[in-house]
Amino acid sequence: MDFLVFQYPMITVQACLDGILLGILFALIAYGMALQWGVMNIINIAQGDLVILGGYIAYFMYLYGIHPAWGVIVAPIIMYFVGIGIYKLVINKVVDRDLFISILATFGISILFMQLMNFAFGADVVLANSGYGTTMLFDSNVVLPNSKIFSAFISILFAVCLVIYMKKSKLGRAIRATAQNARAAKILGVDTEKVYAATFGINAALCGVAGALVSITFTIHPYMGLPYTIRSFMIVIVAGLGNLPGVAMSGMGLGVFEEFADYILGTEFRIGSVFLLLVLILVYRRFKLSKKREYLK
């Protein structure tokens, strides 16, 4: 136990800001997961691996001399089609089965992706340098890498665009209709098969954006996907499925929680504390989740 974080107010501010910026990025990944879960009733264990794949797209652009920030435009486009491909190959066969089957299927996809990425890109840890510099606050007592600010900004931008798209566009309305009642939507002429494919594609595209941001702010490695899956799973569990402001809030909350756990318990318990929180929340939410069906707004 170490309470340094409370002894110096500037460290507290630093921890909160770091946590919030990190949390916004997590929230973007979690939003994709919530969307898919709400519409298709699928928990995607491969979520984190899609993020890492998106990161590799930005990394390869960087290798070929293109600024990795362009990855936030290129990666989602490529990942959208990867998502559609996965849907056509695997997910459409499990989409109306129970949750357990879909977890198994996506777990399989996750392992396959890890191995394929390892095979294709090698086992080296890589990153893309944005060269964005640093913002100093409070007489340089608080430092924020601009890459983190950039990734939070882009995450918010994409989330807002998606919300507007869901409200205004035809496909968006069809997705929401399917989420509320797939059978009724089908009777009223919605091609649910198409809606499912698009939903999976949109989720993969969001992962692509997040991945590009991860490669700019952190590092990527074929086996580093799981922590992202766990975090987004947790955010969704806390926020509930149809609750976008909830996803954003719980994302930032988790980010701050992680930072403080890091300072107080030590870095070695950072990921561990997330798992512990997950168990506690699962126990707490268990009854609620099993009794109530939730819809995507």
Add this chain to the structure above:
Amino acid sequence: MRLTKIILSFISAVAILFSMSATSFAKVVGNKIVLGAAVSLTGKYSSNGVHTQNGYNMAVDRINSMGGIKVGGKTYKFEIIYYDDESNPKRAAQLAERLISQDGVQFMLGPYSSGLTKAMAPVTEKYGVPMVEANGASRSLFTKGYKYLFAVLAPANLYLDVAIKTAVELNGGKGVKVAMAFEQDAFSQDVRLGILDAIKETGSTKVIDDKLPKELNDMAATLVKVKQMKPDVLVVSGHTKGALTAIRQIAEMKVDVPMLAMTHCDAAKLSKQHGKNSQYALCASQWHKTLTYKDNFFKDGMTYDADFNKMFGYAPPYQAAESSAALLVFKDAFERANSFDQKKVRDALAATDMQTFYGNIKFAPGGQNVSKPMVLFQVMCDAAGKCENKVVAPLKWASAKLIHPVPKWSER
């Protein structure tokens, strides 16, 4: 129907015959000494696994083409049976079992990483198979009383203590404040133990002692603490991801620390991935091409570097160099034992005292190499942003003068 049965039984008979001949083919047959090795060709260690294999192959080629191994008046050549251990310790142990009991291998080369070596050592020990390994540095490998395990590299606890000692020396012999951040794996924790010993020995104090998780990609919290506590030395060890994350975030957060020491810089291609941001970082290395050790096969480090580059198209990391050295040790031991008796070869290995291009090799009773010191290099960049690793300690090998303290970010 009957015809298919006949064909089937014929095929299985042939298969059995082949498998039997494979068994008798192994070990030492004709003019070949067959060594067994499980290396990570897939999985998370695959890059270093490939460096290991390339190092082995290069040495086999070189030794065979320069006359082979002379035992009992006859000349033999090396051959290696490889299996892919998938970077998985359980698989590595199975493969060791398979190499010995099915393929009949009597002499083994090590895998990549301390973890996998730890998994294989009990098996080779059980069968009394001498194993010369080049990529397992964890101290715990050498405290179990293994009789058949020999490591050509310096143990992990010696990786960075030179850095602490150098910092104390530059501080006029007075103790320094040390901040530490280590991943929680066998290797990094051994490096940590070495640092703790050095701190005790020099009367220094530790101000931060963070353990980093396996999924490490953010150490901002540790660095904020570093900014607050202002240590004289920051030591980081967390394989390639630790090195990359540390440099990225130290540069982004403008953390000023007089000395930054770490491991795995060359495996992480620090100067390539981070350019000028990696400048002044001190890195522990088992080997560097500018060291002046010599042998008859590879001549010296510079020649090895050039030959390796020609053969595989990239500059050899120390993982490849130490792997090549393992075969030189085996050759030397076979010739001195003048026999293929495992016990005699083992005793000859234990009595090894030689110089290779990679360094001097002499084994302690635990099996670790005690006569080769670690070197520290510092990343140095010119005005154009081209960075190079230059040896700065120990002084005997230094090709450049250590830049200390590291200039502040505001002055760069």
